[in-house]
Amino acid sequence: MDNGTHYRTCHLCEAMCGVAIEVKDGHIASIKGDDNDPLSKGHICPKAVALQDLHEDPERLRQPMRKTASGWQKIGWDEAFDLVARRLHQTRKEYGRNSIGVYLGNPNVHNHGSLVATMPFLRAIGSQNRFSATSNDQLPHMLASLEMFGHQILFPIPDIDNTDLFICIGANPMASNGSLMTVPDVRGRLKALKQRGGKLVVIDPRRTETAKLADEFHFIRPGNDALLLMAMVNTLFEENLVDPGPAERLVKDLELLQLAAVPYTPEAVSGHTGIEAETIRDLARQLASTRKAALYSRMGTSTQAFGGLATWLAYCLNILTGKLDTVGGVLFTQPAIDLVALGAMSGQNGHFDKRRSRVRDLPEFAGEYPASTMADEILTPGDGQIRAFVTVAGNPVLSSPNGRRLEQAFEKLDFMVSVDYYLNETTRHADVILPPTAALERSHYDLIFSMFAVRNYAKYSEALFEPREDAKHDWQILLELAHRLEQQRKGGRLPLRSELGWRAFKQIGPDPILDLLLRSGPYGADTGPARKLLQPAVDLVMDILPERHPLRGLARLSPVNRQWNALPKGLSLSALRDNPHGVDLGPLQPSLPDRLFTRDGLIHLAPRRYLRDLGRLHKHLVSEPDDQLCLIGRRHVRSNNSWMHNSRRLVKGKDRCTLMLHPDDAERLGLAGGESAEVQGAGEAIVLPVEITPDIMPGVASMPHGWGHDRQGTGLSVASAHAGASINDVLEDNQIDQLSGTSVLNGQSVTVRVWRSGKQRHSA
Template sequence: MSHHDAARTALRICPLCEATCGLTLTIEGSRVTGARGDRDDVFSQGFICPKGASFGELDGDPDRLRTPLVRKDGRLQEASWDEAFDAVAAGLRPLIEQYGPNAVGVVLGNPNVHTMAGALYPPVLLTTLRTRNLFTASTLDQMPKHVSSGLLFGSAVAIPVPDLDRTDHLLLLGANPLESNGSLCTAADFPGKLKALRRRGGKLVVVDPRRTRTAKLADQHLAIRPGTDALLLAALTQVLFEEKLADPGRLDEHVDGLDELREAIRPFTPEAVAEACDIPADKIRTIARELAAAPAAAVYGRIGSSTVEYGTLANWLVDVLNILTGNLDRPGGALFPLAATDRAPRPAGPGKGFLLGRWHSRVSAHPEAKGELPMAAIAEEIETPGEGQIRAIISLAANPVLSAPDGNRLDTALAGLDFMVSVDPYLNETSRRAHVVLPPPPPSQSAHYDFAFTAFSVRNQVRYTRPAVPLEEDRLDESEILARLVLAVGGMHGAEPSAVDAMVIDSTLAKAVADPLSPVHGRDPKELAAQLTGRTGPERRLDLMLRLGPYGDGFGAQGGAHDAAREGAREGAREGAQESVQGSAHGRGTDRGAHGLSLERLLAHPHGIDLGPLESRIPQVLKTRSGRIELFPEPIAADLPRLRRALGDRAAALVLVGRRHLRSNNSWMHNVPTLNSGTNRCTLQVHPEDAARLGLVDGATARVTADGGAFDVPVEVTDTVRTGVVSLPHGWGHDRPGTRMKVAAASPGVNVNQLLDGSRLDPLSGTAVLNGFPVEVAPVD
């Protein structure tokens, strides 16, 4: 049989960014030799980007670790899985027993949300460990959105997304979806959706200090001064009140705090913010009027408006504008997705609400947000002696030495730990400090379900792919690695890893049968557990979540979970979802029958099941203590004077912003030759006028200096960046000794976060200020 005859195809959802596109992989033997878009995927319909196209190259990267590494005599050496977990138990348990659970810090990186195991097991690990020292990529990225949503709606995960397919007007801030493919807004072919918006006569307004690919596509581009998004949004809000354009529409009866907000926002007139934002007052007024006049509009802000000094205020004002223009929770505006593994909707009414600062970090007293402390605070928590000092780190798919401020300090701190375990496919800038490295298998050998991203999807849908390639003999599935880690931490080292899944299933079913609103109320949990299907623990857990979820079969309960939930949700929304599951346009539909969703039903639809367009979910989605949208919550009111003071600040002569590349996602894709090439370069972009003033020449080297340090970097003179601003991509700096990433090390670039000392944070969310901070730039002779 020829080599070609042996080729087969398999489906796989792409795990390389938030767009979650369906791929068709070509496989020869156990190697992925090609990847193209799956035209029959109910969500992505064939869309693919360079990252997805390079799936095989990333999957087969020879630098990926195959076996565990254990530090012996100061050196990381290959070891068996049993030796590795023995070392983990011996390293962690005595520290927990002697110093308590807070002696262990847990660090979760961005790739966790791109794997099934990364969603299912860290919560169990944290429950088992009970440490307050949790640090995640969220405080380098999206935490301001979680905090503002928590304060407004009562839940940190109630995040409305723009209804891209139906909107007439999109105001986009600090986001570049033509390069990033979207973020906290899961949309396959985001570029195509923006082009479709313009084709149907809609308007796209982009606010960004750089003329990005997204800005070039826009009807209007406002080159704002970095870090001033919150001032611009406050002025837009002020105009809506001043010109009597504020009209929440049907949300009126669900909103508290309108009058207090009107009063508090009064000083932020377009004239007052114009100089700080560098946008003329008349332009600001026009934007506000057009936003209010559009038949349906959405405001959407991302990284550029989150990783700045006023990140939470900016994210809050994004939703304030959606509320005041009557566009929140309506088609064409910003809506709350309903994922298949969400809890089935409950009756509307007051909830527990969202609290900030339930505890504080030990050294600098940073308040927790969503159970997390700022990633920027890890180093001081390790270095500072005393009760509660972090002595061990469990790092899951994280590389904070590159992704957090002041990596040099953190690198030194990690080297001084009593123990560190890293779950990572690479020996990177962070995992090289570990005592034990546990490598998960490549994505082709892993099942995939997007727990996180279906919750931010612009259309409700559900898709699952089993491993495209069987797990090789010498590897452990990521779910087993993380389950064994849970057991080692919990003092159950050596128990069967399946015990972890069984424990979660038992406790979930026990709660469900005791809950009067559950479709399985009063039933026997053992009988229900016996009905679960799936080849693995994670599949059984997925089956459980689907069946108890909003579209689930409720384990055969009459009408399924739908009917049990209907009391608390709008009937039309549920029926709309039902119809679209039974059959819809684009050949997306499927016969749902009376049974509802389960793993078995999902497996019968390998290209996914379309669950219909987003529907209105207020008031049912609200979990505030009042059961209403709390428009002007106390923590926001307390922080607003800080924004007012910014009106009088003198702008720094030069500030730095990051940038995204289509071929890159943070620090973990620079080892793939195809992706580490072309325009994906670590250069300092400088405007021609600034270059002339500073004596910088295209292609020459400049020294960049800021709070935390300095480095030299090649200059790229371009008018795509505005005056007073320079730009560097993030995730670079692959030049530390002891890593095993040959391609990345060959063109290491510089680590932009090394310019920061970690002292600049958004106070409400603890998010590091990675954009809009002052720098000095000078030529290097």
């Protein structure tokens, strides 16, 4: 790589911050924010400097590794591919296609090459036993988008730059940099909100980093967000504050939602939530009376026992108060590569509960079963038992509930392969590890998170460094495995046409596909004189073909569609190369009804599966409030799940893997700050230091996720030296949101006691 400054997008979280990386003599000299990036405008968080640490980490694997009786050994790529394809094929041939399990970690969605190659790889595997981080994270949002708007990744995004009231519930964007809301420099944007006379309201069991900036903050008992939100819905109807605004003619089943909300008065839910009835009414009134307002919810509302209902109700509140599809409210994006419209065009809007898992009868979502049932499917004998497993850029031992049981399951497998460049707590169980190139050795375009950005935006980055001659990108690994699996299934030889197709796919890679999608999208290449000829043809196709006809979908996305006349044009891969800082495509704009993908073209305000689940919520409402100590997770701006902990500069400083307790709980339990506490859930017990703070609600304990690097046999010396403890060793994998199948990561009951070499003194 040439000396000088190179511009990229940081891929370590959803914020898509622009970075300026200075290279001298083939090495990174500095990493700074890119002042000319139109989305982030020079902002970066502390994680950005870890791009260098990840790239230069001497413990990052660079060659395939095979586990032997005497330890790990390096092998060549051909030998590794042959071994993996042969073993996976043998397993499928002997035990059936569902005998192979696959887990995809969330780094895959930051990687356009991996996204392009994943589908052919999964087709070649052929198994229904697929899992991902989705069911430990954003599944309730995807389900609500599918049920209400007709597409699983059509998310309403807060127009934070224009809103005057931002209500944040169960989210901490100051630490996460936004989530399902790509928003670099949250602090700066919230500061601007206040400068224009706006207001920030935060509702959370912990006074988070975001809450400390709030004008108004309220503690809420974990797992009760659905009750709070339903009481706000109740207030809107009772006080005649319902006004869907521009979306009114599109809203379906308003009366059903009104009827469903009747039992959930603010007085009825106050005891469970810990929020006064009049405060609940005031929250509803503020949302209704502020013209430019947005209610935003995330992990705290998603990953709990009523995560599906809570997320649905957050969407409902924005709709009922006229905030959907309005400037300053919540809006749908119009990205340069519109995966929502492309998916709908091919009938891939998403689906839910088309089949059920073998052991626990849990619903699939988008072809995946809940991650919480992975161990069940491996350990339970019978037809369809998983006997071989593939992980791609994931560490479920630390990121899924009951990690100890999951690692026991991995040890029972006949064969396991991991596509990963670390020997971590999960990949140590593999028989073969196939390490891909590091992020700075490949090109980058954010296919997914550009769809969630608070402004429409596109940016492409060339590879910063040339990979080693024998290195493979992750898309090359996945396509090669898929190709060889197809060959194995066909007896060692594919038909000539199929063989040539595979070879061509592997040759061109993801970037030409990216270029085609950019050119043919709404902001695509301006056809100049040809527009006069093409536009009538597009008009004709739009007029005469049925709504769901593929040609009509292509015509709709075409840059010569009259609908996109006001949008900037000329976008292509070469155009983005000429604009290394990125291209601002404009603010979010109202887009209904064109952006809806439901069959009837309406917003489904009260989908029946949510109404049915209200029976479970009502049982909770009429029960006595639980006084057990419950556990919630938390996020830190210097951490991202488990895979950033081998960076010295990110883990240095005081211990962040602590158990936060309110002073009243600490006194009752006889615990002092810094003292070790034993935390016992339905899973096993863990030990970690206590941090006493009034910033946590009484009756609640909090610890961060992604730690627990004390497992033997990993190759992460820095992480092991800052091991911490894994919250997922405490959490049980049989606790899920019964509506969506999402893991309950917030709100499980725990016992906390002083740790005195195993002696118990007090417990709760």
